[in-house]
Amino acid sequence: KTQILICRRVVLEKNMVGRGKSKQARSEELDRISELPNPLKSQILSHLPTKDAVKTSFISTAWRSLWLWVPQLELDSREFADLAAFVKFGDRFFDLARTSSIHKLNLTLERNEDEDEDEDASYLTPWIGAAVKRKVQHVHFRCCSDKYLYEMPKSLYICETLVSLELYKMKLVDSEVFSLPCLKTLQLKLIWYTNESTLERLVSSCPVLEELKILVGWNDLKLYRVKSRSLKKFFFIRTSSASLRDSVSGVVIDAPLLRVMCIYDNVSKSFQVDNLEHGAKLGLALDFGLEDVDEAGVSSRRNRVRSFLPGISRASFMTIDADTFKLIHDYLKLEPLPQFRYVSRLSVTLCVSDLKGLPTFLESCPNLEVLNVALNDYEEMNHNSFFASVVPECLLSSLKIVDLDIRISGYAAEMKLVNYFLENSPVLKTLALQCELSSSCRL
Amino acid sequence: AFVENIPEIYILSLLFFSPHFLYLLISVSVLTMDPIPGLSKLTVSSSKKIVLNCSDGKSFEIDEAVARKSKLIADMIESGCDGPIPLQNVTGKTLEKVIEYCKRHVVEFGPSDEDDEEAAEKLAIWDAEFIKVDEETIFHLILAANYLNIEGLLSLTCKTVADYIKDKTPEEVRQIFGIENDYTPEEEEAVRKENVWAFDPNQ
Numbered sequence: 001k002t003q004i005l006i007c008r009r010v011v012l013e014k015n016m017v018g019r020g021k022s023k024q025a026r027s028e029e030l031d032r033i034s035e036l037p038n039p040l041k042s043q044i045l046s047h048l049p050t051k052d053a054v055k056t057s058f059i060s061t062a063w064r065s066l067w068l069w070v071p072q073l074e075l076d077s078r079e080f081a082d083l084a085a086f087v088k089f090g091d092r093f094f095d096l097a098r099t100s101s102i103h104k105l106n107l108t109l110e111r112n113e114d115e116d117e118d119e120d121a122s123y124l125t126p127w128i129g130a131a132v133k134r135k136v137q138h139v140h141f142r143c144c145s146d147k148y149l150y151e152m153p154k155s156l157y158i159c160e161t162l163v164s165l166e167l168y169k170m171k172l173v174d175s176e177v178f179s180l181p182c183l184k185t186l187q188l189k190l191i192w193y194t195n196e197s198t199l200e201r202l203v204s205s206c207p208v209l210e211e212l213k214i215l216v217g218w219n220d221l222k223l224y225r226v227k228s229r230s231l232k233k234f235f236f237i238r239t240s241s242a243s244l245r246d247s248v249s250g251v252v253i254d255a256p257l258l259r260v261m262c263i264y265d266n267v268s269k270s271f272q273v274d275n276l277e278h279g280a281k282l283g284l285a286l287d288f289g290l291e292d293v294d295e296a297g298v299s300s301r302r303n304r305v306r307s308f309l310p311g312i313s314r315a316s317f318m319t320i321d322a323d324t325f326k327l328i329h330d331y332l333k334l335e336p337l338p339q340f341r342y343v344s345r346l347s348v349t350l351c352v353s354d355l356k357g358l359p360t361f362l363e364s365c366p367n368l369e370v371l372n373v374a375l376n377d378y379e380e381m382n383h384n385s386f387f388a389s390v391v392p393e394c395l396l397s398s399l400k401i402v403d404l405d406i407r408i409s410g411y412a413a414e415m416k417l418v419n420y421f422l423e424n425s426p427v428l429k430t431l432a433l434q435c436e437l438s439s440s441c442r443l
Numbered sequence: 444a445f446v447e448n449i450p451e452i453y454i455l456s457l458l459f460f461s462p463h464f465l466y467l468l469i470s471v472s473v474l475t476m477d478p479i480p481g482l483s484k485l486t487v488s489s490s491k492k493i494v495l496n497c498s499d500g501k502s503f504e505i506d507e508a509v510a511r512k513s514k515l516i517a518d519m520i521e522s523g524c525d526g527p528i529p530l531q532n533v534t535g536k537t538l539e540k541v542i543e544y545c546k547r548h549v550v551e552f553g554p555s556d557e558d559d560e561e562a563a564e565k566l567a568i569w570d571a572e573f574i575k576v577d578e579e580t581i582f583h584l585i586l587a588a589n590y591l592n593i594e595g596l597l598s599l600t601c602k603t604v605a606d607y608i609k610d611k612t613p614e615e616v617r618q619i620f621g622i623e624n625d626y627t628p629e630e631e632e633a634v635r636k637e638n639v640w641a642f643d644p645n646q
Contacts (some may be wrong), residue, residue: 016471031623032579032621033582035582036585044601044605052609052610054638054641055613057634057638058631058635058638059613059616060622061625061626061630081639081640089640113500134485220467
């Protein structure tokens with residue numbers, strides 16, 4: 001008997017299945033978990049995925065309905081035998097008689113294209129209505145169908161408790177009223193808007209919105225306008241491999257508190273950034289919708305680039321990809337750049353053919369302290385790749401750290417670039433070289 | 444250093460016989476700014492102490508900041524409760540463990556730890572060690588954390604129990620916790636039918 005008791009004091013390991021206890025031993029154990037009041041049992045279940053919580057209904061009669069009290073629900077309609085079974089199951093959770101609060105709702109919805117359109121979507125409206133009444137805070141909807149988009153029920157537009165919303169492939173219809181006083185995070189991926197101003201009005205109705213992520217579909221040609229007094233982080237992705245010559249799409253962003261902005265866009269033909277304050281970190285990969293970034297193309301976009309650049313001139317950190325730098329390099333041949341007075345950290349990826357533009361660009365960053373340069377193509381440098389044409393002020397006074405990711409094959413050309421920094425930067429503390437050394441190289 | 448190495452019991456007995464020694468120790472503490480181990484309960488300190496009385500007669504004195512981790516106690520302090528706080532629903536053994544948790548999790552004033560990933564990681568490791576206790580203690584901690592309204596501890600303890608349930612069949616869960624299956628065969632069938640999605644072996 002003593003031995004069995006000692007067994008019980010052993011620290012609980014995860015693999016406790018099949019301890020093979022005798023019947024006598026089992027009757028000595030207290031069923032402590034069943035002694036917990038139901039709200040605490042449900043609290044334990046709330047740390048499990050919905051499926052595991054539902055499985056506990058099978059344990060004993062006391063556990064049968066506990067999963068219904070768990071304040072979160074994660075369902076995937078694809079896991080059910082058919083849509084009817086999925087709706088029937090969800091209806092139990094969203095039953096109007098239930099009033100316990102819902103914290104998190106995560107639904108993956110698939111539409112069978114054979115089924116009747118009107119019939120199908122109707123279940124979502126009472127579900128969202130119930131969720132809003134029960135003070136839902138986090139909603140994540142993902143639709144898997146391309147042909148038919150689920151429409152987001154309007155009752156979610158006035159959810160007073162919503163803190164984060166993530167939608168993938170849904171339709172947002174316009175509404176008279178938008179009011180989301182607690183929404184902090186909004187992610188809209190491949191969303192179809194019935195009205196061009198819907199997004200703008202939605203964002204403006206979120207007084208505490210901090211993070212906004214937008215992923216735009218390839219066939220969406222709208223002008224995206226975002227205006228927010230509270231927004232801190234903005235991510236915008238809009239890419240297409242198809243040529244969209246006739247689009248007039250663009251992005252306008254006005255957010256005085258913005259701290260992070262990343263734009264990865266090869267479709268939009270214009271960008272406008274208003275009220276960006278210093279301290280912001282930017283990541284830019286954009287080409288103003290040009291199929292080929294060359295002098296002719298950039299010349300045609302000259303005005304738009306000119307109105308874009310001052311908007312970002314107060315950034316503190318900038319990361320620029322090769323196409324964007326190429327655009328800037330070609331633009332520099334036409335017009336001067338505004339001063340990026342606050343830029344202290346710059347990360348540039350560029351092609352060998354654009355290296356020549358680097359010193360001129362650095363002239364616009366008088367207070368630069370950290371510079372990362374990476375070459376993104378395998379074209380080798382030659383004597384004409386780089387000239388120490390000018391020595392910008394930042395090299396002389398502020399540049400402390402330089403990190404070069406270039407392919408050193410031992411030719412003098414690369415050393416020209418390295419020496420450019422070594423010789424001209426009195427305050428330089430660190431010059432890091434990341435290179436692939438070929439066998440014939442001598443440093 | 445001499446003072447630091449004296450075991451607590453000797454210090455207490457010395458104090459009993461020599462009030463002047465207390466004065467000496469306090470001044471040493473103040474001068475060196477080092478808390479003398481074993482004397483923390485007697486050292487003059489600026490933060491207020493709260494006394495907690497357990498159901499089995501034990502008494503604990505802790506800093507107010509630590510006590511405030513419990514929303515129940517914080518509310519009582521706010522509404523003017525000055526003297527010792529009676530906690531009828533918690534035993535001494537459990538409360539000791541609860542206090543250990545609260546002490547480690549007291550937010551210290553200083554630069555925001557929001558982005559401090561390293562500190563968060565260390566705390567998580569401490570939590571994982573802290574919760575390695577037997578079944579009886581875990582359930583006592585759940586009840587105590589719920590009664591005292593300590594969000595972090597309740598979450599930690601519930602998650603630990605949930606981890607025993609995760610990925611197990613209902614029969615396995617019954618075995619682990621010693622739960623008796625009181626379904627009739629007809630009821631079992633009904634439950635299985637209405638929740639067939641969760642039991643589908645294909646998933």
